[in-house]
Amino acid sequence: MIKVSKIEYYLPESVLTNTDLEKEFPEWSSERIKEKIGITQRHISSENETVLDLAIKSSEKLFENYERNNIDFILFCTQSPDYFLPTTACILQDKLGLRKNIGAMDFNLGCSGFVYGLAFAKGLVAAGIAQSILLVTSETYTKHINPKDKGNRSIFGDASASAIIEKVENAGDYKFCLGTDGSGAENLIVKKGAFRTDFELNPENEFNPENLYMNGPEIFNFTIENIPGLVKETMEVNGLTMEDIDYFVFHQANSFMLNYLRKKIRIPAEKFYIDMEKTGNTVSATIPIALKNMMDKGLLKEGNKILLAGFGVGYSWGATILEI
Numbered sequence: 624m625i626k627v628s629k630i631e632y633y634l635p636e637s638v639l640t641n642t643d644l645e646k647e648f649p650e651w652s653s654e655r656i657k658e659k660i661g662i663t664q665r666h667i668s669s670e671n672e673t674v675l676d677l678a679i680k681s682s683e684k685l686f687e688n689y690e691r692n693n694i695d696f697i698l699f700c701t702q703s704p705d706y707f708l709p710t711t712a713c714i715l716q717d718k719l720g721l722r723k724n725i726g727a728m729d730f731n732l733g734c735s736g737f738v739y740g741l742a743f744a745k746g747l748v749a750a751g752i753a754q755s756i757l758l759v760t761s762e763t764y765t766k767h768i769n770p771k772d773k774g775n776r777s778i779f780g781d782a783s784a785s786a787i788i789e790k791v792e793n794a795g796d797y798k799f800c801l802g803t804d805g806s807g808a809e810n811l812i813v814k815k816g817a818f819r820t821d822f823e824l825n826p827e828n829e830f831n832p833e834n835l836y837m838n839g840p841e842i843f844n845f846t847i848e849n850i851p852g853l854v855k856e857t858m859e860v861n862g863l864t865m866e867d868i869d870y871f872v873f874h875q876a877n878s879f880m881l882n883y884l885r886k887k888i889r890i891p892a893e894k895f896y897i898d899m900e901k902t903g904n905t906v907s908a909t910i911p912i913a914l915k916n917m918m919d920k921g922l923l924k925e926g927n928k929i930l931l932a933g934f935g936v937g938y939s940w941g942a943t944i945l946e947i
Contacts, residue, residue, distance in 0.1 A: 625745050626791045627720040627945060630915040631684035633677050633785040634666040634902060639776070648773045656777050657900075661878025665780030665903030667765050674701045675711050677783030679718050682759065685785050691719060694787075696753035697727040698743055700736035700760045700907045702936070703767070706727060707817070715759065726753065729769035732934030733811075734874040735801075736760050737784075738943055741931075742799045744788040756788040756911060760907035766814050767835035775835055778877060780903030784911035786850030795928075797944035800857045807845055807938040845938050851888045853932060857942040868894065868944075869927040870917070874934055875899040875909035895920075907933075914945075923947045 641653030641663050657663050668677065678699065699712035713726035726747075732739050740758040747753040761783035768775045814832035854871075871890050873881055878897055885895045898913045905912060912929055917923050918943060927947040934940035 624790065624794055624796045625741070625748050625788050626794045627741075627786055627914070628789045629685055629689055629723070629787040630784060630911050632781075632782060632908065632912045632915055633684065634782050635668045635672060635677065637667045637669060638664050638773050639667050639780075640664045640717065641777070644773065644777055650831075651734060651773060651777075659877075659879055660775065660778060661881075661897065661899055662903045663900050665765075666782060668763045668781040672763070673705045674703055674763055674783065675705045675714055675718070677763070677781065678711070678715055678759045678761040678785065681761070681783040681785040682715070682719055682757065685787060686719070689787060691721055693723050693755045694757045695725045696727065696744075696747055696918070697721070697754045698740050698756060698758045699727070699729045700732055700740050700758075701729065701762055702731055702733050702906070703763045711760075721757075732939055733762075733906050733937065734876065734909070735933035735937065735939040737786075737910040738931055738933040738941035739801070739939075741788065741943060741945075742801065742941065745799075746787075748790045748811035753789065754790040758786045758788050760784050760911060762908055763833060764905040764906055767833070769830050769834040771830065772834065774839065775837055778904045779835075780905050782902060782905035782908040784905075784908040784915070786911050795944070797946070798857075798860045798944045799941060800853055800860060801941040802853065802939070804845075804849075804938040807841065809836075810841040810845070810938075811936040812836055842935065843880060846876070846934055847883065847939075849940055850884055850934055851933060853934070853942050854888055854930065854939055857930060857932070857944065861944050863878045863928070863944065865890070865945045867928060868930050870922070870929045871895050871932070872910055872913050872917075872929055873932045875902075875913060876935065877905055906935075
């Protein structure tokens with residue numbers, strides 16, 4: 624029913640390497656960071672660079688070889704929008720010079736965002752609302768991270784990925800498995816800045832509610848408890864087995880978590896793709912970035928089946944099958 628026909632991504636110019644972090648935090652070793660989380664560098668948005676700026680650049684790369692007037696809906700996933708209102712997707716329509724008789728909306732999700740975006744796109748196609756959808760996952764989590772937070776600074780990077788989702792007649796009609804558990808909300812959260820709590824500036828470099836907080840052990844426990852079952856359920860509802868899946872592409876959280884999951888689910892190493900060393904955890908953009916890199920490396924062939932799984936902040940999780 625739907626197919627991901629094109630993917631492009633954009634990474635900010637500024638790069639934060641493990642060596643840079645080691646200079647700030649001498650007690651940390653750059654090699655130890657790589658060994659533990661599988662990341663050697665991450666891209667950081669500049670002070671005046673927003674998710675909209677990143678999205679414009681990743682989307683314009685798409686339109687170098689795709690007719691922009693074909694787009695009839697924009698889905699924009701971010702948790703760091705330019706404004707509470709208006710919708711970033713609406714501004715993106717204007718900046719890209721797209722038609723005015725199209726739909727556009729933001730949705731607030733993190734690490735599961737790309738999978739949810741595919742689900743929304745499938746619904747739009749099934750309802751006859753759209754046939755060509757621009758799905759953007761753009762995030763600048765680093766703007767929320769306290770300068771003294773060496774843990775989160777080593778993990779997260781900024782990026783935007785733009786994908787064209789199109790209606791196709793002969794594509795497989797694969798089902799989605801989605802999940803939510805809001806009881807884990809406070810384990811990955813930015814407490815201030817919206818309307819639940821008044822926004823207040825605090826002294827520079829002081830940990831405060833405007834900063835990103837992540838309870839790493841609880842996020843790990845949530846993942847290990849829920850994702851093996853999610854993978855099993857996704858294969859079962861689609862009538863597939865481990866042997867039918869050519870690749871498994873999970874949200875690129877960190878290599879330690881991914882390798883633990885792979886072994887627990889018993890996924891063959893050659894079918895499990897990990898790609899975060901040069902980008903870090905870019906939240907909702909990790910899966911499309913990984914897919915684009917797989918395409919560029921010639922790893923994907925027509926007819927390949929890929930199990931996609933996103934999971935994290937919310938708690939929110941989702942998985943589906945993507946056929947090339």
